[in-house]
Amino acid sequence: MDRELATIVVGTAGVLIVATGVGLVxxxxxxxxxxxxxxxxxxxxxxxxxxxxxxxxxxMLTGGAGSVAxxxxxxxxxxxxxxxxxxxxxxxxxxxxxxxxxxxxxxxxLVAVGALDLLTTAIPVGAVLVLGLQSATAGDTTRFxxxxxxxxxxxxxxxxxxxxxxxxxxxxxxxxxxxNLKLIVFFVVVVQGSDVLQYVAGKCAGRTAIxxxxxxxxxxEGFLGGIIGATLIGTGLWWATPFAPWEAAALSLMLTLLGxxxxxxxxxxxxxxxxxxxxxxxxxHGGVLDRIDSICFAAPVFFHVTRxxxxx
Amino acid sequence: MSPAVAAVIAGVIRQLTGATVRWVGDRPDPGxxxxxxxxxxxxxxxxxxxxxxxxxxxxxxxxxxxxYWDRPHLARRLLIHLAKAVLIERDNxxxxxxxxxxxxxxxxxxxxxxxxxxxxxxxxxxAEITPFKSGLYHLARRRPGLELVPVHLHDVHRLLPxxxxxxxxxxxxxxxxPRMTLGSDEGRDPFLARAREAVRLLAAG
Numbered sequence: 196m197d198r199e200l201a202t203i204v205v206g207t208a209g210v211l212i213v214a215t216g217v218g219l220v221x222x223x224x225x226x227x228x229x230x231x232x233x234x235x236x237x238x239x240x241x242x243x244x245x246x247x248x249x250x251x252x253x254x255m256l257t258g259g260a261g262s263v264a265x266x267x268x269x270x271x272x273x274x275x276x277x278x279x280x281x282x283x284x285x286x287x288x289x290x291x292x293x294x295x296x297x298x299x300x301x302x303x304x305l306v307a308v309g310a311l312d313l314l315t316t317a318i319p320v321g322a323v324l325v326l327g328l329q330s331a332t333a334g335d336t337t338r339f340x341x342x343x344x345x346x347x348x349x350x351x352x353x354x355x356x357x358x359x360x361x362x363x364x365x366x367x368x369x370x371x372x373x374x375n376l377k378l379i380v381f382f383v384v385v386v387q388g389s390d391v392l393q394y395v396a397g398k399c400a401g402r403t404a405i406x407x408x409x410x411x412x413x414x415x416e417g418f419l420g421g422i423i424g425a426t427l428i429g430t431g432l433w434w435a436t437p438f439a440p441w442e443a444a445a446l447s448l449m450l451t452l453l454g455x456x457x458x459x460x461x462x463x464x465x466x467x468x469x470x471x472x473x474x475x476x477x478x479x480h481g482g483v484l485d486r487i488d489s490i491c492f493a494a495p496v497f498f499h500v501t502r503x504x505x506x507x
Numbered sequence: 508m509s510p511a512v513a514a515v516i517a518g519v520i521r522q523l524t525g526a527t528v529r530w531v532g533d534r535p536d537p538g539x540x541x542x543x544x545x546x547x548x549x550x551x552x553x554x555x556x557x558x559x560x561x562x563x564x565x566x567x568x569x570x571x572x573x574x575y576w577d578r579p580h581l582a583r584r585l586l587i588h589l590a591k592a593v594l595i596e597r598d599n600x601x602x603x604x605x606x607x608x609x610x611x612x613x614x615x616x617x618x619x620x621x622x623x624x625x626x627x628x629x630x631x632x633x634a635e636i637t638p639f640k641s642g643l644y645h646l647a648r649r650r651p652g653l654e655l656v657p658v659h660l661h662d663v664h665r666l667l668p669x670x671x672x673x674x675x676x677x678x679x680x681x682x683x684x685p686r687m688t689l690g691s692d693e694g695r696d697p698f699l700a701r702a703r704e705a706v707r708l709l710a711a712g
Binding site for chain 2: 271
């Protein structure tokens, strides 16, 4: 394995081990029922992180193909969660077939073969036309624009946006050949690290709600802690990227802000669906979309800025 | 089908359909039982089968309409054969034929088998559950004390609606309710209404 990559893996494992140790100590010492719930939640999240990090590591070890496959699977699960919460009609079945069996494999196929121009246009250009036409020919015009827009939005967020993470492998960066996996690691560490630090800072010091009507759990203290902390981590990882230190810092700040924006928008979608009282029975594979909401918004921007900055 | 193969197939089906399986107010029990549910998709019987615990699944057989399934159509014949489906007539003109059919279904259950039955008789749109046909009542009448388990299938019509060929992986849910039996002096229509209501109650959560 690449030496720099190995360093990040060891560092991440260290953080997880320390956090697990802290979790164990807290689990033994906490008494009051209020903090008990917080500690249980934290330990459950930690177990999730172990599984996710090991899965991510396994995909890395298989090289590029494993990463493309992992993100394709993440997209498929996220898209399923999104569509399940979307009130589709019988007439949408054809469009749903296009979304799941047409555009999802097509997009990741384009990522796999490295067709940069096609992977950035296939869905924004192709899906708009195909889904519109498919829904129109299905004959039912009830809420036509709303239904078509719902599916298109789900496809854009869950498939198109997420696919820009493995698409980083397709960028040709002079002097960085064969090392693009580290770009994915940098991106994921900064964005997910920001999520974790927002959670930790929010739990420790969170007081002032930042968007009470959309996401009551998000606070200004958590926001600042996550943004500053993850920007420092990203800056500290500049040696693993093709960026200069100041570029890594600016990109990290941008990624954390975009990640926060993604979380906020996806929360608004959940609120909207919640009001429609649709998902009470379905618990399903809950939460892939919750975990990657920050990635959705940050990935395409990171891809294009990186391309502009170092892959010209 | 060997139990190991069946377990793998059932697991794959549950993953692909993202099916949430719940037992409300009762526990799985391998005794001879009839699982009856609302019908919106060809996948209904497959999903109930896949959702059942392994020891029940091994002896569970779906009931299928002969006029629809018993045709010279390769896929349908293969499914009927693999699922060991019990083929029945949806409408019986005379009483003797209906009694023979009820006997045949009970014989197919044997001592420890179960049946998966969709008493609506045809696939609906998912909007509402249509009135039940009387087969469920006749089964319960011929074998007093037979346990009947209501099953509600949520959103399966979104996976594969009537008339569609290709399924899509939307998450669905299978909910098993508390077992019920035919009352000693309960008439056909009140019983069928009660059975239908039991499925509908599960839909409400």
